[in-house]
Amino acid sequence: xxxxVCISNVPDTTTKITFNSNNTEFNTSGVQFILNPYxxxxxxxxxxxTEGGKGSVTVVNxxxxxxxxxxxxxxxxxxDDAIRINAxxxxxxxxxxxxxxxxxxxxxxxxxxxxxxxxxxGAQTGAMIAEIMDMxxxxxxxxxxxxxxxxxxxxxxxxxKEVITVDFPFLASxxxxxxxxxxxNMRGIMSARTKPLxxxxxxxxxxxxxxxxxxxxxxxxxxxxxSTNESAKLIEALHSEAKVI
Amino acid sequence: xxxxxxxxxxxxxxxxxxxxxxxxxxxxxxxTGGTLTAVSIGNVDASTLAEIGKYGAIKILxxxxxxxxxxxxxxxxxxxxxxxxxxxxxxxxxxxxxxxKGLAPRVAVKLAAAYVDxxxxxxxxxxxSFSVKRGAFSGKAFANVTLNSAIKVITLSPNAYQINDLGxxxxxxxxxxxTGAHDFQTMVKEIIRASDKISLxxxxxxxxxxxxLKGPENWGMIEExxxxxxxxxxxxxxxxxxxxxxxxxxxGQTGIAVAPNLYIAIGISGAIQHLAGVSASKVIVxxxxxxxxxxxxxxxxxxxxxxxxxVPQLIEAVKVLKAQA
Numbered sequence: 001x002x003x004x005v006c007i008s009n010v011p012d013t014t015t016k017i018t019f020n021s022n023n024t025e026f027n028t029s030g031v032q033f034i035l036n037p038y039x040x041x042x043x044x045x046x047x048x049x050t051e052g053g054k055g056s057v058t059v060v061n062x063x064x065x066x067x068x069x070x071x072x073x074x075x076x077x078x079x080d081d082a083i084r085i086n087a088x089x090x091x092x093x094x095x096x097x098x099x100x101x102x103x104x105x106x107x108x109x110x111x112x113x114x115x116x117x118x119x120x121x122g123a124q125t126g127a128m129i130a131e132i133m134d135m136x137x138x139x140x141x142x143x144x145x146x147x148x149x150x151x152x153x154x155x156x157x158x159x160x161k162e163v164i165t166v167d168f169p170f171l172a173s174x175x176x177x178x179x180x181x182x183x184x185n186m187r188g189i190m191s192a193r194t195k196p197l198x199x200x201x202x203x204x205x206x207x208x209x210x211x212x213x214x215x216x217x218x219x220x221x222x223x224x225x226x227s228t229n230e231s232a233k234l235i236e237a238l239h240s241e242a243k244v245i
Numbered sequence: 246x247x248x249x250x251x252x253x254x255x256x257x258x259x260x261x262x263x264x265x266x267x268x269x270x271x272x273x274x275x276x277t278g279g280t281l282t283a284v285s286i287g288n289v290d291a292s293t294l295a296e297i298g299k300y301g302a303i304k305i306l307x308x309x310x311x312x313x314x315x316x317x318x319x320x321x322x323x324x325x326x327x328x329x330x331x332x333x334x335x336x337x338x339x340x341x342x343x344x345x346k347g348l349a350p351r352v353a354v355k356l357a358a359a360y361v362d363x364x365x366x367x368x369x370x371x372x373x374s375f376s377v378k379r380g381a382f383s384g385k386a387f388a389n390v391t392l393n394s395a396i397k398v399i400t401l402s403p404n405a406y407q408i409n410d411l412g413x414x415x416x417x418x419x420x421x422x423x424t425g426a427h428d429f430q431t432m433v434k435e436i437i438r439a440s441d442k443i444s445l446x447x448x449x450x451x452x453x454x455x456x457x458l459k460g461p462e463n464w465g466m467i468e469e470x471x472x473x474x475x476x477x478x479x480x481x482x483x484x485x486x487x488x489x490x491x492x493x494x495x496x497g498q499t500g501i502a503v504a505p506n507l508y509i510a511i512g513i514s515g516a517i518q519h520l521a522g523v524s525a526s527k528v529i530v531x532x533x534x535x536x537x538x539x540x541x542x543x544x545x546x547x548x549x550x551x552x553x554x555x556v557p558q559l560i561e562a563v564k565v566l567k568a569q570a
Contacts, residue, residue: 013498013518017385026382037499092350093360118383118498122362127318127350136319136430139347142492152434156493157343158255158447160438162316166431176485176492176500208359208394212376215387217524223531223541228550232562234530237546239566242528244507245450245474 001055001146001168003046004108006099006125007074008036008089008117009067019214026119026214035070037181038114040077044179045144046112047078056080060102062095064088068197076184076192087202090210092120096128097205103133110151111171115140120211126173136170142177246277249334251325252285252297252305253344259293262340262403262447264300269406270338271301272367273399277336282306284328284420286313286321291417298415300408306331306420312429315436316344320428322351327422329356329396341400342447349400359392362400365525368392375399383498384521402525403447404504445494448477451505451526453496455481457512457533457552461489466556467511473563479503481513497522512552515540532556 011017012032020027035043046057059079061067064086071082085098103111113126123139130137142161143154153172155162184192226234238245250270252263267283274281283302285294287309294305306328313320325348329337337352339345341363353360361377365387368375374393380402381388392399445451452471454464464478471478478494485495496503498518504525511532513519520543523529531544534551541547548555 011382013383015382015385016517017382019386093353096350096354120381120388121383121502123346124350124353124360124362127347128354131322131351131354134427137347137351138318138431140343155343155347157436157438158260159442159444160436162433163435163437164431164433170430176495206394208357209361209390209392211381211388212391213389214381215378215389217385217387220529220543220545223544223547225547225549228548228554231548231550231555231558232565234546234548235559235562235566238507238528238530242507242545244528245563245566 001050001110002106002108003050003055003057003110003112004103004106005039005043005046005057005059005079006111006113006129007039007043007059007061007070008114009033009061009063009070010036010117010119013037013118017216023213023215033070035073036114036117038116038175040181041176041179042112042114042174043074043077043079044182045174047182048179049146058083058106058108060085060099062087062089062098062202071197072192073184075195075197076188077182078188081196081198083198083200085202086199090207092122092124093128093208094205096125096132098202099125100129100132101203102200103129109168113171113173115173115175123173126171130171136166138164138166138170138172140175141172142175144172144174144178246274246279246335247333248274248279248281248336248338249325249329249332250281250283250302251339251348252283253340253342254285254287254289257287257289257293259296260447261408262342264408265403265406266338266340266401267297267300267302268409269367269401271409271411273336273338274301276367276370282328282332282334283415284308284325286324288314294417295415298413299410301411301413302415305415305417307417308420308422315433317429317431318347318351319430320424322348322355323424323428324422325352326355328420331420335396337396337398339400341402345400349398353398356396356398357394358396358398359394360398361390361392363402364399365402365405368399380502380525382521384502384524402504404449404506443475443477445477445479445496445503446501448503448505450474450476450507451479451496451503452476452509452511453479453481453513454484454511455513456483464490466560470556470560470563473560473567481519510540511556513540514538515543
């Protein structure tokens with residue numbers, strides 16, 4: 001089976017977020033970038049599904065050359081080859097159009113993405129790729145098993161889950177539970193340097209949306225402390241002062 | 246501008262998030278001088294559908310087919326975009342639920358629309374352009390997104406917009422979209438729903454526990470407090486990573502981002518990744534025995550103390566409060 005895993009290069013989860021140019025640009029200075037944690041789960045499951053010569057895993061990223069360390073990380077974890085589409089990711093629709101083109105050419109049976117990227121949290125790209133390619137998509141799955149030509153997935157829903165069957169080819173976005181992240185071993189790290197990383201140019205896409213500015217959350221007022229032996233007063237305050245219970 | 250809202254049901258009933266999205270969509274219709282139409286897919290009875298009229302929809306398009314009784318992403322997306330075309334809607338609004346997140350991107354592509362997910366406020370409208378505020382960087386910031394295309398698709402964050410009963414009524418029409426076998430390539434085999442649990446992503450109240458609780462065997466008091474308050478239960482990442490609680494309870498940057506009216510964090514120190522997931526909460530309560538825990542810096546109320554001493558007192562106090570009510 002040929003699997004395509006879409007990966008995103010995002011700020012490390014511990015990053016303190018600040019902005020430049022009058023709050024119109026994310027300030028990347030001093031920021032460590034990582035493989036998006038949800039994409040890491042997608043990659044881990046793809047590797048498990050193809051282990052023992054049962055297929056191949058290609059990772060694809062839309063980004064400029066500075067995303068290559070993250071792509072090499074994915075190769076070190078166990079992807080077989082990589083494609084970088086050489087463009088700054090303008091928005092989800094732009095990224096989806098780029099990846100859909102690659103995916104059509106590569107005839108993948110399964111396309112996996114993370115549920116969302118931890119920078120813009122759109123959760124858009126996956127389902128957009130599937131719509132452009134006219135294939136089924138299942139968003140936010142926590143389990144994926146394969147039996148012959150049919151896959152069974154568990155989709156998260158409010159307060160429970162749906163068990164869904166789907167034939168290949170399809171796209172799924174994954175969340176925690178689908179696999180445990182894999183840590184690259186020394187052999188992986190060594191081989192990542194020589195695995196194929198193809199760079200392709202982007203296609204033109206209309207810009208339907210753009211981020212005009214960012215804001216940081218307003219500072220919260222200082223905490224009102226209540227002493228341990230007066231804990232009951234907290235409930236009183238939540239009821240009559242904050243009026244939330 | 247004419248607005249279409251998708252009214253998501255769960256086994257024939259509408260949830261709070263559905264009424265919120267109808268109120269939100271009605272406000273956009275009013276802002277732009279258009280009308281609001283709602284589309285329902287699945288088996289919802291007429292009296293439940295009629296309820297939607299109160300919140301400003303003038304017409305409800307009702308799609309009832311056996312094949313659509315459970316969620317089929319492609320078919321639903323096709324129906325919603327057909328409904329949008331049939332009423333000349335240039336704004337399509339959905340809830341930012343698990344289902345909405347799967348549907349809206351497909352609807353947007355079908356309609357060649359700009360799409361913004363997880364809106365927190367009404368759009369600011371300048372001519373044909375919308376600016377919509379949403380969260381970014383997993384709750385650490387907000388982004389103002391400009392939508393420039395003729396058609397716009399918006400999903401609304403749960404618990405972000407007030408339900409407004411306008412006392413209006415809607416007409417209900419059967420709507421017969423065209424769908425083909427191609428739209429039905431996924432099949433729901435089973436739906437497993439914990440009936441006694443409140444769902445976390447759209448909960449109004451959340452009680453969350455961390456490593457300070459020492460082990461899964463101590464979650465009884467968390468569940469008891471949550472159940473008395475009518476709250477969902479959550480946990481920190483180390484707790485779900487250790488298997489003390491299921492992944493779907495993990496609140497934080499790489500788990501569920503919540504936006505409740507009240508978030509009670511018990512025995513959670515407040516790592517930056519966890520704080521990101523709760524920053525949209527209206528009131529935050531922190532109970533931690535370490536006075537230096539970073540969580541206190543973002544809390545509205547705090548108790549510096551041992552959870553095992555404090556939580557039983559809270560449980561008693563809630564019981565007293567409920568007895569008075």
